[in-house]
Amino acid sequence: MAPTKKMGIKQKYAHLTRGLDWETTYEKMDDVFPYDKFEGIKITDWSKWEDPFRLTMDSYWKFQAEKERKLYAVIDAFAQNNGQTNISDARYVNVLKLFLTGISPEEYQAHRGFAFTGRHLRGVGPRVACQQQSLDELRHFQTQCHTISHFNKFFNGLSEFRTMHDRVFYLSVPKSFFDDARTAGPFEFMIAIGFAFEYVLTNLLFVPFMSGAAYNGDMSTVTFGFSAQSDESRHMTLGIEVIKFLLEQHPDNLPIVQEWVDKWFWRGFRLLGLVSMMMDYMLPKKVMSWKEAWEIYFVEAGGSLFKDLERYGLKMPKYHEQATEACEHISHQLYGLLYQLSHVTGLHAWMPDDEHMDWLSEKYPNTFDKYYRPRFELWKQQEAEGKRFYYNGLLQLCHTCQLPMTFTEPDDPTTTCFRESEYEGQHYHFCSDGCKDIFDREPEKYISSWLPIQQIFQGNCGGPTIPDVLAYYMFGPNDGGEYVGSEDNKLWESWKNATTKEAAE
Amino acid sequence: MAQIASITLYQNDEARPVMEAILQDNPTARVLNMPGAVKIDVDDELVINRATVEEKLGSEWDPQQIHMVLISMAGNLDEDDDQIKLSWKH
Numbered sequence: 067m068a069p070t071k072k073m074g075i076k077q078k079y080a081h082l083t084r085g086l087d088w089e090t091t092y093e094k095m096d097d098v099f100p101y102d103k104f105e106g107i108k109i110t111d112w113s114k115w116e117d118p119f120r121l122t123m124d125s126y127w128k129f130q131a132e133k134e135r136k137l138y139a140v141i142d143a144f145a146q147n148n149g150q151t152n153i154s155d156a157r158y159v160n161v162l163k164l165f166l167t168g169i170s171p172e173e174y175q176a177h178r179g180f181a182f183t184g185r186h187l188r189g190v191g192p193r194v195a196c197q198q199q200s201l202d203e204l205r206h207f208q209t210q211c212h213t214i215s216h217f218n219k220f221f222n223g224l225s226e227f228r229t230m231h232d233r234v235f236y237l238s239v240p241k242s243f244f245d246d247a248r249t250a251g252p253f254e255f256m257i258a259i260g261f262a263f264e265y266v267l268t269n270l271l272f273v274p275f276m277s278g279a280a281y282n283g284d285m286s287t288v289t290f291g292f293s294a295q296s297d298e299s300r301h302m303t304l305g306i307e308v309i310k311f312l313l314e315q316h317p318d319n320l321p322i323v324q325e326w327v328d329k330w331f332w333r334g335f336r337l338l339g340l341v342s343m344m345m346d347y348m349l350p351k352k353v354m355s356w357k358e359a360w361e362i363y364f365v366e367a368g369g370s371l372f373k374d375l376e377r378y379g380l381k382m383p384k385y386h387e388q389a390t391e392a393c394e395h396i397s398h399q400l401y402g403l404l405y406q407l408s409h410v411t412g413l414h415a416w417m418p419d420d421e422h423m424d425w426l427s428e429k430y431p432n433t434f435d436k437y438y439r440p441r442f443e444l445w446k447q448q449e450a451e452g453k454r455f456y457y458n459g460l461l462q463l464c465h466t467c468q469l470p471m472t473f474t475e476p477d478d479p480t481t482t483c484f485r486e487s488e489y490e491g492q493h494y495h496f497c498s499d500g501c502k503d504i505f506d507r508e509p510e511k512y513i514s515s516w517l518p519i520q521q522i523f524q525g526n527c528g529g530p531t532i533p534d535v536l537a538y539y540m541f542g543p544n545d546g547g548e549y550v551g552s553e554d555n556k557l558w559e560s561w562k563n564a565t566t567k568e569a570a571e
Numbered sequence: 572m573a574q575i576a577s578i579t580l581y582q583n584d585e586a587r588p589v590m591e592a593i594l595q596d597n598p599t600a601r602v603l604n605m606p607g608a609v610k611i612d613v614d615d616e617l618v619i620n621r622a623t624v625e626e627k628l629g630s631e632w633d634p635q636q637i638h639m640v641l642i643s644m645a646g647n648l649d650e651d652d653d654q655i656k657l658s659w660k661h
Contacts, residue, residue, distance in 0.1 A: 119650055
């Protein structure tokens with residue numbers, strides 16, 4: 067037999083996604099795929115799906131294995147060489163604490179979500195892509211745990227991350243985001259996570275933040291971050307393909323998709339508020355401000371994308387102007403909140419030093435000196451007088467995004483924004499028009515939300531006092547509060563001063 | 572405003588020939604250097620040619636090897652055995 071010519075990637079991909087599937091006959095197709103019709107999305111021809119990377123399983127395993135080998139070589143080297151002593155400052159570790167408790171468990175949720183869509187979408191092309199993404203997300207969760215476990219040997223606030231994620235008040239922000247996506251139908255999940263999160267917003271999480279890790283001497287985190295992000299490019303491609311596919315299949319899909327895009331853009335924007343705080347306040351050495359990252363990755367990149375999608379009639383997400391305007395404020399507002407609450411979190415907080423404040427003034431010339439510097443200077447003065455300010459009340463939460471009511475009116479940064487809806491005789495509260503709209507569209511879904519502050523009042527979080535609740539959260543006694551004077555701070559100082567210490571023991 | 576086609580690569584030796592090939596084949600490319608990463612922007616369309624990367628690298632290069640150095644991208648992707656294209660053109 068003559069040797070056959072090696073297949074090109076287009077041919078290989080066609081075999082994988084066209085030849086391996088079949089129409090079921092013993093069972094009805096609608097019984098085999100029971101979830102891909104109830105959302106109202108109309109698909110006329112699944113074979114129109116095309117994955118532009120055309121990644122077949124053999125290539126997928128080959129590349130993923132190579133990525134893993136490289137990553138684990140770095141993680142080993144980092145641990146062996148005591149890389150934790152070469153980071154810029156122990157304040158940096160707070161970024162890892164927020165990441166491990168707030169983001170890594172969502173990688174796991176994404177794994178579960180894509181496993182579901184990878185089973186329940188009728189077309190084989192998207193099913194293969196979703197299955198690959200499901201494995202990627204599991205890999206991200208695992209590699210993040212492995213990498214950050216090294217820091218857990220030395221620093222507080224990391225050890226009980228799984229329990230914290232399920233119970234702690236600010237961690238319900240990312241948790242509820244993914245709970246919301248995973249309890250939607252498979253198409254909404256794809257628009258929520260595949261399109262809005264992966265394509266429109268994930269760059270804001272991974273690129274400047276991982277570049278920040280590189281700049282702050284955390285070789286292991288930058289490596290897992292960029293290793294994950296190399297999968298992310300494939301996920302972004304899936305996200306953009308899914309939206310084009312839905313819009314091309316039937317004109318009736320447009321209004322449904324537009325509502326999902328509006329909803330998940332706003333939910334994602336609120337979630338990424340946590341990242342804004344990391345970038346502007348927690349990284350000792352900065353890469354770019356949150357506002358600059360937003361300009362590059364939403365205004366510029368998102369603008370190009372939505373201009374492309376105009377041909378299908380899809381519009382920019384609702385309230386995108388409000389989001390861009392709010393980027394002048396959100397990192398300062400959220401960090402100010404963390405500072406006042408750090409004694410009831412698993413994170414440390416501190417007031418920025420003079421150099422850092424000047425950087426913030428330069429990056430936020432319209433807002434920082436006018437609205438936020440005076441507040442921060444007052445807190446610094448109180449610290450100097452031995453009266454470090456902590457807030458000791460329970461916070462009112464937005465019923466949709468579950469962030470505390472801390473954001474201001476779109477046109478007035480001196481007034482807190484409150485919105486309210488009534489449903490079946492109960493009042494529900496929101497931080498913004500975007501969050502109120504999301505609730506009003508599906509109130510019967512959101513009234514069942516698990517809101518951590520309400521749960522404390524209902525007696526479901528360990529007991530009525532702050533120590534009871536903190537014990538329920540599994541916070542250690544040194545996990546939160548002011549950074550200066552903390553165990554982490556003291557450990558760091560001891561490393562920096564230990565020039566003659568004997569290492570062998 | 573032009574639509575920006577963009578790619579972000581690792582800042583390392585494996586990615587360097589790819590970056591050089593992009594800069595050669597897309598003369599209007601703009602470069603943003605970040606710690607650990609490099610972002611390359613081109614108005615409307617960005618092209619990576621296998622032949623140019625192979626010339627820079629001095630050995631064979633499969634366009635799917637891009638997955639080893641890729642961080643992010645923007646534009647509609649089309650990839651075959653000879654070229655990777657990120658484009659907003661239709």
